[in-house]
Amino acid sequence: MNRSTRALLLVGTAKGAFLLESDAGRTNWSLRGPLCEGWPIHDLIVEPATGDLLAAGGSPWFGPAVWRSADLGATWTQSSAGLSYGDDAEPVKTVWSLAVAPDRAILAGVEPAGLFRSTDAGATWQHVEGLTNHPSRPTWQPGAGGLILHTIVPHPADADRTWVGISAVGVFETRDGGATWEPRNRGVRADFIPGPPPETGHCVHKFAAAAGEPETLYQQNHCGVYRSDDGGLGWTEITGALPSEFGFGLVTHPRDPATAWVIPLSRPEEGRYMPDGSAAVWRTHDRGASWIRSADGLPQENAYLGVLREAFARDALDPVGLAFGTSTGQLWHSRDGGVRWDLISRDLPQIWAVEALVLDA
Amino acid sequence: MATVVLPRSLVALFPGATRHEVVAGTTVSELLVDLDQRIPGLWDRLADGRRLRPHINVYVDGQPADLATAVSSDAVVHVIPAVSGGG
Numbered sequence: 001m002n003r004s005t006r007a008l009l010l011v012g013t014a015k016g017a018f019l020l021e022s023d024a025g026r027t028n029w030s031l032r033g034p035l036c037e038g039w040p041i042h043d044l045i046v047e048p049a050t051g052d053l054l055a056a057g058g059s060p061w062f063g064p065a066v067w068r069s070a071d072l073g074a075t076w077t078q079s080s081a082g083l084s085y086g087d088d089a090e091p092v093k094t095v096w097s098l099a100v101a102p103d104r105a106i107l108a109g110v111e112p113a114g115l116f117r118s119t120d121a122g123a124t125w126q127h128v129e130g131l132t133n134h135p136s137r138p139t140w141q142p143g144a145g146g147l148i149l150h151t152i153v154p155h156p157a158d159a160d161r162t163w164v165g166i167s168a169v170g171v172f173e174t175r176d177g178g179a180t181w182e183p184r185n186r187g188v189r190a191d192f193i194p195g196p197p198p199e200t201g202h203c204v205h206k207f208a209a210a211a212g213e214p215e216t217l218y219q220q221n222h223c224g225v226y227r228s229d230d231g232g233l234g235w236t237e238i239t240g241a242l243p244s245e246f247g248f249g250l251v252t253h254p255r256d257p258a259t260a261w262v263i264p265l266s267r268p269e270e271g272r273y274m275p276d277g278s279a280a281v282w283r284t285h286d287r288g289a290s291w292i293r294s295a296d297g298l299p300q301e302n303a304y305l306g307v308l309r310e311a312f313a314r315d316a317l318d319p320v321g322l323a324f325g326t327s328t329g330q331l332w333h334s335r336d337g338g339v340r341w342d343l344i345s346r347d348l349p350q351i352w353a354v355e356a357l358v359l360d361a
Numbered sequence: 362m363a364t365v366v367l368p369r370s371l372v373a374l375f376p377g378a379t380r381h382e383v384v385a386g387t388t389v390s391e392l393l394v395d396l397d398q399r400i401p402g403l404w405d406r407l408a409d410g411r412r413l414r415p416h417i418n419v420y421v422d423g424q425p426a427d428l429a430t431a432v433s434s435d436a437v438v439h440v441i442p443a444v445s446g447g448g
């Protein structure tokens with residue numbers, strides 16, 4: 001372990017972004033914030049080529065914006081130039097998700113659901129019209145959080161391929177740089193709709209690619225946890241022994257394609273909190289064939305915690321560090337791959353996003 | 362030249378911007394276009410395309426206004442985020 005390694009947690013909340021910093025031991029954390037002028041922040045990422053921080057959000061007054069910081073959060077700029085469907089269309093309310101494609105383009109998912117692309121570091125944005133023009137668009141219905149494009153998974157090497165997740169519509173993939181898109185929901189249940197599962201109308205909550213296997217995807221859905229081994233063409237349910245099929249957060253291991261973590265929550269009509277008020281994170285080391293419950297350090301009674309889709313993250317250190325933030329402002333961290341958990345910040349605003357970053361000085 | 366009075370929460374987004382900006386124009390829209398030249402990106406914070414954002418209020422010499430409202434050369438234009446509760 002490099003002595004000069006710095007571990008950062010980027011936290012997006014309903015009232016601004018916060019940064020927590022530690023050394024590679026990840027035991028003692030200092031906190032800075034609120035950043036981004038207290039704007040609601042739905043996602044935070046690091047731009048690999050520059051190390052700049054990017055934050056996605058939307059102000060109730062000043063509209064949507066993507067923020068950029070070149071100095072680890074000390075100063076920020078923001079822009080939304082082009083983040084619009086046109087003067088006669090419904091305004092873009094907020095930016096929910098960000099990703100960087102292998103060609104260095106920045107992708108932004110917004111509400112109402114759509115995808116935008118920037119090739120000038122986020123100064124201006126172009127609408128990816130191919131997704132909005134999908135024939136299913138008139139049938140898209142919002143989930144409880146709105147009609148939002150919340151997950152973007154670029155192929156790590158092929159800039160023409162990207163997967164996106166829209167609530168409550170489902171997963172789509174493009175193989176031609178965004179010109180055309182196809183639903184990728186076969187095998188996923190949609191129990192809230194009568195009849196056989198539709199092609200779209202699925203309540204995807206979060207999905208992520210396995211390390212080193214871009215065709216292996218893990219998905220937390222409203223109706224179960226799934227894995228795809230063929231880039232989303234088909235999904236196999238792996239909910240198995242999890243205490244609930246419902247949840248939001250899901251992360252994959254940085255090196256082991258068989259390992260993933262989820263945070264099950266009670267069913268939607270039962271409150272969407274940790275089942276029985278007993279907090280736990282579950283992990284699989286065999287692609288979902290079996291699940292292991294980890295609760296060491298987490299409260300085991302009267303803990304009615306909720307964790308939103310973007311508020312769960314892992315770093316790339318060994319052992320892997322994980323962090324999740326709750327809807328009531330607690331930030332929990334594990335420095336041993338999710339076995340033992342520590343409360344590292346207790347009184348933040350409602351947490352919407354967590355990202356883990358490792359810097360080697 | 363009219364004076365546009367900007368809210369602190371908006372000025373904070375643009376290093377170098379001040380709360381009182383003196384700008385040229387015969388309508389609120391023209392004033393804000395002129396201001397956007399000086400403070401790039403400011404228009405997008407106040408409007409979506411050709412529409413004021415729903416929770417942005419503009420007053421010309423104390424009277425409610427919109428982007429099309431005419432302004433005199435010595436007008437004082439206030440840009441005020443709507444008061445909202447909760448949270």
